[in-house]
Amino acid sequence: MTTNYHTIAFYNLENLFDTFDDKFTFDNDFLPKSDRRWTEKRYRKKVRKLGYTISNVGVKTSKKLPAIVGLAEVENKLVIDDLLNSKFLKDTSYDYVHYDSPDERGIDVAMIYDTSVFEVINSEVFPLDLFDEDGSRDYTRDILMVEGKLNNERMFFIVNHWPSRRQGAEESEPTRLLASSKTLEVISKIKAEEQDAKIIVMGDFNDGPFNKSVKQLVHAEDLFNPMEKLKSFFRGSLSHRKQWNLFDQILFTTNFFEYQKGEHGFSKADIFDREFLRQYKGKYKGNPFRTYVGRKYKGGYSDHFPVYIHLKQS
Numbered sequence: 001m002t003t004n005y006h007t008i009a010f011y012n013l014e015n016l017f018d019t020f021d022d023k024f025t026f027d028n029d030f031l032p033k034s035d036r037r038w039t040e041k042r043y044r045k046k047v048r049k050l051g052y053t054i055s056n057v058g059v060k061t062s063k064k065l066p067a068i069v070g071l072a073e074v075e076n077k078l079v080i081d082d083l084l085n086s087k088f089l090k091d092t093s094y095d096y097v098h099y100d101s102p103d104e105r106g107i108d109v110a111m112i113y114d115t116s117v118f119e120v121i122n123s124e125v126f127p128l129d130l131f132d133e134d135g136s137r138d139y140t141r142d143i144l145m146v147e148g149k150l151n152n153e154r155m156f157f158i159v160n161h162w163p164s165r166r167q168g169a170e171e172s173e174p175t176r177l178l179a180s181s182k183t184l185e186v187i188s189k190i191k192a193e194e195q196d197a198k199i200i201v202m203g204d205f206n207d208g209p210f211n212k213s214v215k216q217l218v219h220a221e222d223l224f225n226p227m228e229k230l231k232s233f234f235r236g237s238l239s240h241r242k243q244w245n246l247f248d249q250i251l252f253t254t255n256f257f258e259y260q261k262g263e264h265g266f267s268k269a270d271i272f273d274r275e276f277l278r279q280y281k282g283k284y285k286g287n288p289f290r291t292y293v294g295r296k297y298k299g300g301y302s303d304h305f306p307v308y309i310h311l312k313q314s
Contacts, residue, residue: 004313005267006117006150007058007066010202010248012161012238013050014291014302015107016083017075019043025106027075035295042299044086046291047079049301051086054112057272058308065092066308067117067150070159070202071110072141076100080110099125101142109144109159109203121154122147128182130163130175143179145186151313153198153263156190158183160203162213173213176206180213187221198264199223202250204304209246223251226269226309237271237305239287246271248307259314267310277301 017030019040030038057066074080077098084094097120098110113120125142144159160183163175183201190197201223207213209228218225227249236244250269259265279289279300289300 004151005058005062006264006311006313007062007064007308008068008157008200008202008250008311009054009057009066009272009306009308010070010072010159010204010250011050011054011057011306012072012204012248012302012304013074014304015073016046016050016079017043017106018078018082022075022106025075026104027106030075036292036297042291042297044082045299046301047082047086048088051083051088053272053277053301053306054083055088055092056274057306058310061268061310065094065114067114068157068200069112069306070144070157071112072159072161072204073107074098074110075106075108080112084112095120097123097144097146099123099142099144101125101140102127103141107141107161109141109161111144111146111157111159113146113148118148118150120146120148126182126186128163128179130178138175140175143182143186145190147190150264150311154194155198155200155264158186158199158201158203160201160205162203162205162207164206173207173211176211176213177216179205180216183217184220191221196255198253198255200250200252200309204248206247209249214249214251217251222254224254224256224266225249225251226266227251227307230269230271230307235271235273237273237288237307238303239284246307248304250307250309252309256311261314264311264313267312269309270307272306272308277305 130138162179231246237248256266290303
């Protein structure tokens, strides 16, 4: 009996902005005449590199491109189109689901998928209602839900990019707990219609596997988080002040452990931290090779490594 492996991945692309000024968002840092000098040449180079990365995630085991990739930090449809038309992805059968979110910086989540194995049935976004101390609205990324069929098996994908730790981990924790609660609402909505739904929750949670916001998902809806076993002192999906963090995670309902003929079961999880994605010298050696450090252009890929799981189908 042959086992077929499918890769489900998540990748924070680190500020994938186009070079045009959007009057409705704070994208001024990513313009040709900004301090960062975000030129067309730099943009195209980044897009090509990200396409190369995506084309390699999980391929060693699956022998094919990822079936599903959740994305964070894309500015709009244009940058996703450019990504899918770039050198290493242009001959693939990828399509995408994307909605413009109200995020103040103009960054959204999205999901790309291989149309030869996945068919979208329905998609929806769920806004996160956050408010500042003065009562004004704090606009952030929506949560994206995509329902579809992976090789004719119905499943649901929830793509997240929770509020950052910019104000400090503790100070900003309540916002991520709210995001976690909103994600639980989405899961409850799915389960109200299909009790035994197969659900995969992915994203940059800006919290690790053992933080309250992520633990809340695991306990409230009986999800399994394979990333708990991957987190270590020496490894993560991003590095901050010489400490590894694993904010990028993929969780799923425990029915992915019920192996039935023709259905998809969980096989393994990993961080895609290959050598070409790492800083190769200097004080940040071994860290993700990023596009910018502050305002200084480095020409790398992203400040995050992708994470992925393999589903096996017998």
